[in-house]
Amino acid sequence: YCNGSIDTPMGALRAANGHPEPYNVRYWEIGNEVWGDWQVGTCSADEFAERCKAFALAMKAVDSSIVILGCGHTDPEWNKPVLDIAGEQIDYLTMHLYHGFGRFGMNRDTPAEERYKAIATFPEWTREDIRQAEELIRANSKHSHVKLAVTEYNTMYFPNTVRKGLPDEHTLGAAVANAANLNEMLRRSDMVHIGSFSDLVNGWLGGCIRVGDYYADQYRGKKPGWSGQPLTVYGTPTYEVLKLYANRDIRRILPVDAECGTFAVESPKQTRIGLDAVPDLDVTAGINEDGSVITLLIVNRSLHEVKAKLDLLSFEPFGDTILHEITGDSFEDINSVFEPDRIKCVPRVVPVSAWQDGYPLRKTSVYAIEIKKEQRSGVAK
Structure with missing residues (x-):
């Protein structure tokens, strides 16, 4: 058929x-x-x-x-x-x-x-x-x-x-x-x-x-x-x-080394994975086809704010970063017919220097950070 x-x-x-x-x-x-x-x-x-x-x-x-x-x-x-x-x-x-x-x-x-x-x-x-x-x-x-x-x-x-x-x-x-x-x-x-x-x-x-x-x-x-x-x-x-x-432009996944605190889950039932030291941050990263934009996907799973510092090694940022944030006052917050937009993804411009000083990531929140690289003659530097 x-x-x-x-x-x-x-x-x-x-x-x-x-x-x-x-x-x-x-x-x-x-x-x-x-x-x-x-x-x-x-x-x-x-x-x-x-x-x-x-x-x-x-x-x-x-x-x-x-x-x-x-x-x-x-x-x-x-x-x-x-x-x-x-x-x-x-x-x-x-x-x-x-x-x-x-x-x-x-x-x-x-x-x-x-x-x-x-x-x-x-x-x-x-x-x-x-x-x-x-x-x-x-x-x-x-x-x-x-x-x-x-x-x-x-x-x-x-x-x-x-x-x-x-x-x-x-x-x-x-x-x-x-x-x-x-x-x-x-x-x-x-x-x-x-x-x-x-x-x-x-x-x-x-x-x-x-x-x-x-x-x-x-x-x-x-x-x-x-x-x-x-x-x-x-x-x-x-x-x-x-x-x-x-809607993120990712074509290849990049290696990431994340250093952060941990939390433990007190499970009444024995589990097949370790739950004593779960990383607060879950992080992955990718780059677009021409190598001009790196995207970091960061999930702050913890119940407290975390200040994030980025070390991009040889990648030289050009201009400000674009931060997309999904957050709320509580992990129990929901959208509904009464408040359909209570939890929304909000983009904002964040200077590169803020990531060097330590940018606050709110508890129980999701982030995407887009970092551009300088272009010369249509090719990423």
């Missing part, structure tokens, strides 16, 4: 539906969370791998240019048989990265600051998930070509309080965690080629664009229009993060 000519039965149906030209879809994901009992067709890893292999072979026999994504997991016990059986036929192994209270054994009685610190460790968990998957991928040459596709990621503040109208998934704290997780995926862009936030509009509680005063079941029991603003459209703080990152 998507790619066939109008001479095929399904291509003819597509044309009859108003689109005679093929859609030319290149990326195809086989299976979605097939390991979960909530999915139609749920099965064992071995059974899925055999299905995936059969589909991939048949699809590529028709069009060898398509790209196949096979349903993966954060559990190596699922990924290993999928790679062993179907690894030669797939191009990507998918992962869904959802970060919530459950892995820490926390609940609503856990102090809010401890819950926030736990959520802010999103990149540490992602780093370990990528490491485990990469280890399996590289273990055998027949599937060492496979890369990772994070086809869903978000914070999930379970157990949440959607019945009480407190959407933790929409908080500034959630945005901080999602930004730090984006930094980790950028750092590992050698392995992670696809990163898709879940989801974009309304949908479940995590949707980053909200329409009106009634969505998912946040205000269950209330009828649409109860606020008097049923058609207000706004973005969550995480929407501001995604917009900020999407």
